[in-house]
Amino acid sequence: MIESNIKANILSEIDRRKGEIIDFLRNLVKIPSIVGHEGDAQKFIERKFRELNLDVDVFEANSKELRKDPAFFETTSYKNMGYKCRPNVVGKLRGTGKGKSIILCGHIDVVSPEPVSLWTHPPWGAEIVDGKLYGRGACDQKGGIAAMIYALQCILEVGVKPKGDIILETTIEEEDGGIGGALATILRGYTADAAILTEPTNCTFIGVASAGVLYFRVKVSGKPAHASVAHRGINAIGKAIKIYNALVRLNRERQRRIKYPLAEKFAPDLRGHVTTLNVGVIKSGDWPSTVPGWAELECRIGWPPGEKLNDGKKQIENVINKTAMTDYWLRRNPPKIEWIGWQAEPSEQDIGHPLVQTVKKYAKEVTGKSITFYGGHAGLDTRHFIAHNIPAITYGPRGENYHSVDEYVEVNSVVDVTKVLALTLLDWCGYK
Ligand SMILES: [Zn+2]
Numbered sequence: 001m002i003e004s005n006i007k008a009n010i011l012s013e014i015d016r017r018k019g020e021i022i023d024f025l026r027n028l029v030k031i032p033s034i035v036g037h038e039g040d041a042q043k044f045i046e047r048k049f050r051e052l053n054l055d056v057d058v059f060e061a062n063s064k065e066l067r068k069d070p071a072f073f074e075t076t077s078y079k080n081m082g083y084k085c086r087p088n089v090v091g092k093l094r095g096t097g098k099g100k101s102i103i104l105c106g107h108i109d110v111v112s113p114e115p116v117s118l119w120t121h122p123p124w125g126a127e128i129v130d131g132k133l134y135g136r137g138a139c140d141q142k143g144g145i146a147a148m149i150y151a152l153q154c155i156l157e158v159g160v161k162p163k164g165d166i167i168l169e170t171t172i173e174e175e176d177g178g179i180g181g182a183l184a185t186i187l188r189g190y191t192a193d194a195a196i197l198t199e200p201t202n203c204t205f206i207g208v209a210s211a212g213v214l215y216f217r218v219k220v221s222g223k224p225a226h227a228s229v230a231h232r233g234i235n236a237i238g239k240a241i242k243i244y245n246a247l248v249r250l251n252r253e254r255q256r257r258i259k260y261p262l263a264e265k266f267a268p269d270l271r272g273h274v275t276t277l278n279v280g281v282i283k284s285g286d287w288p289s290t291v292p293g294w295a296e297l298e299c300r301i302g303w304p305p306g307e308k309l310n311d312g313k314k315q316i317e318n319v320i321n322k323t324a325m326t327d328y329w330l331r332r333n334p335p336k337i338e339w340i341g342w343q344a345e346p347s348e349q350d351i352g353h354p355l356v357q358t359v360k361k362y363a364k365e366v367t368g369k370s371i372t373f374y375g376g377h378a379g380l381d382t383r384h385f386i387a388h389n390i391p392a393i394t395y396g397p398r399g400e401n402y403h404s405v406d407e408y409v410e411v412n413s414v415v416d417v418t419k420v421l422a423l424t425l426l427d428w429c430g431y432k
Pocket residue numbers: 107140141174199200
């Protein structure tokens with residue numbers, strides 16, 4: 001429970017600072033922080049955390065330590081760039097004691113804005129038109145980062161002292177699996193009684209599930225020959241198409257079988273599509289007059305909670321091996337499967353947990369709308385917290401076009417999320 005005068009003070013402090021919150025967000029959006037290049041934006045955050053007098057920790061992930069965790073996999077950005085100059089930033093406020101602690105975490109990395117020529121508003125311009133702030137990362141998820149920082153700042157400004165510890169984190173490479181980001185902060189010792197990840201959720205949704213995500217490559221071999229005597233060779237493209245068709249059939253069978261109502265809440269067209277197996281890359285051959293001796297398919301499969309990572313791997317292995325057995329060449333030259341990049345288990349947060357109910361209560365109070373639980377259609381960093389026994393949800397502002405052109409966040413929704421988070425912090429951590 002929060003006393004009504006304290007609640008009123010904090011809400012009016014947040015309204016008073018609306019311009020400052022939006023300026024902070026605009027400056028953050030103007031710093032490009034594409035996965036692998038998070039350093040400059042993290043310096044900006046570090047300065048802000050120091051201004052707030054938090055205990056600040058800026059650290060690069062240690063890949064040796066990460067490898068000991070069962071969730072570890074080598075991310076693409078780590079393979080290409082390592083973790084140097086890509087720190088995570090943590091700012092901790094020590095509570096006065098005897099309160100519950102909480103982590104507010106946002107990922108600083110954004111995806112590429114290409115093709116930039118299609119944007120109406122420049123991706124690093126942070127232009128505001130009709131209450132919408134445009135830019136790559138404005139919605140996913142720098143709006144949420146601005147909200148979580150100002151939620152704490154406004155509490156401190158009005159002189160309230162939280163009893164429990166409050167830990168703010170901005171982490172790297174969420175878009176790539178969050179191994180050197182959210183997971184690295186947990187392994188460094190930052191744990192709490194709960195965590196809120198400020199991903200965009202339209203203010204009226206609370207994300208309570210993370211999808212399983214698995215990347216894999218299938219290498220198919222053929223037998224090269226000159227095209228004029230193609231009958232002496234084995235065309236790897238033809239063999240790869242057999243594998244492609246088998247994966248399409250597996251996808252259809254899974255889509256008929258696997259249901260997950262929480263994912264359909266996100267968008268009605270997800271009904272019957274809560275799992276997807278996508279062949280995203282196919283490569284083969286290099287010369288029109290050569291029978292190609294090799295082909296590769298790269299694929300991503302995503303699925304909601306209910307099925308383990310290893311079950312998915314077994315289904316893929318089975319379908320590829322079975323298909324190979326029906327082909328005289330592939331039977332003797334079986335395709336090779338490699339697990340590459342994302343290897344994430346799905347996870348779920350119990351909606352009866354007090355954290356979920358606290359956020360729901362204040363989200364309803366601030367927005368005046370009913371609040372819906374959803375999730376399980378995208379891989380999220382929440383899974384790292386839940387795997388380490390920290391209850392975790394996503395909650396954040398409203399916007400559109402993330403991972404697309406003209407991404408924007410609605411400015412007023414950032415202010416609403418700031419309010420919901422501030423009230424949640426006081427209720428959860430207690431205060432003096
Ligand atoms: Zn995100």
